[in-house]
Amino acid sequence: MGITNLRTERLELRPVRDEDVDRILEYRNLPEVTRWLLRTEVDPVSYRAAWRRSAADPDDHSVAVVLDGVVIGTVSLDLVDGMGQPGMPARTEAQLGYIFDPAYGGQGYATEAVTAMVAYSFDRLGVRRVTAGCFADNLASVRLLEKIGMRREQHGVGDSWHAELGWVDGYTYALFAETWRQRDTSAARHSGGRRS
Ligand SMILES: CC(C)(COP(=O)(O)OP(=O)(O)OC[C@H]1O[C@@H](n2cnc3c(N)ncnc32)[C@H](O)[C@@H]1OP(=O)(O)O)[C@@H](O)C(=O)NCCC(=O)NCCS
Known part of the structure; x- marks a missing residue:
């Protein structure tokens, strides 16, 4: 909640609206979409309720990804605490997730949206x-x-349950702000100072 609209080269990123949920449900439960999700099939009623809760949650910055007026995916972004002892600053980490309509796959849209997030x-x-x-x-x-x-x-060997495959491997990824900024300036240098 609270994210202002963002624009990338091809996409608009904005909060998920109630009227988006039917459109998202056109692809959300397809087998190729649910195959590697933790939350596999969703039922429409609780799915809509979950988006409403997320819209009211100040730590939830999830967005709908819109291409030429059509919602083609969602990127979820949740502010969380890291782990640590008392005194640790709160809400210094963000957890990312993304689900896109396979009809628009393989064209760099998810990469473009996730980069912006x-x-x-x-x-x-x-x-x-x-x-x-x-x-x-x-x-x-x-x-x-x-x-x-x-x-x-992290490479968790056999740490993740898959409904058809049983116990399989999982990965976790992370990125520091500092690393991102360094990469940003070096990308800008290599493109003659232009920032995308
Ligand atoms: C993961 C997902 C968001 C990617 O969306 P997308 O719009 O196709 O992503 P992009 O086009 O930006 O990039 C995907 C990259 O993966 C590559 N890729 C796609 N399928 C692949 C496969 N089976 N094997 C290897 N690489 C693959 C693409 O070639 C591309 O890389 P490239 O730019 O080097 O060619 C989309 O497939 C999806 O929503 N999947 C279902 C839900 C899901 O699994 N979400 C993530 C949970 S962790």
């Missing part, structure tokens, strides 16, 4: 670390996270 987390929310997790065999997700410069911090 990582920049938003560091530049606007001021977090120090962004994290994301996935099944090790979710190759599109692994590729996306590595493309945007996230570091694989």
Whole structure:
């Protein structure tokens, strides 16, 4: 809640509205979408209620990703505490998730949207670390996270339950604000100082 609209080269990122939920449900439960999700099939009523709760939650900065007026995906972003002893500053981490309509897959849209949300987390929310997790065999997700410069911090051997495959490997990724900024300036240098 509270995210202002963001624009990328091709996309608009804005809060999820109630009327988006039917459109999201057109792809959310497809087998190719649920295959590597932790929350597999969702039922429409509780799914709508969950989006309403998230819209009212100040720590939830999830967005709908819109291409030419059509919602093609969602990026979830939750502000969380890291782990630590008493006195630890609160809400210094953001957890990322993303689900896109496969009809628009493979064109870099998820990468473009997630990149914008990582920049938003560091530049606007001021977090120090962004994290994301996935099944090790979710190759599109692994590729996306590595493309945007996230570091694989954990390879959980057989730590994740998959409904059809049983216990399989999971990965967690993370990125520091500082690393992101360094990458940003070096990218700007290499493109002659232009920032995208
Ligand atoms: C993961 C997901 C968001 C990617 O969306 P997308 O719009 O296709 O992503 P992009 O086009 O930005 O990038 C995907 C990258 O993965 C690569 N990729 C896709 N499928 C792949 C596969 N089976 N094996 C290897 N690489 C693959 C693409 O080639 C691309 O990399 P490239 O730019 O080097 O060519 C989308 O597939 C999705 O919503 N999946 C279902 C939900 C899900 O699994 N969410 C993540 C949970 S952790």
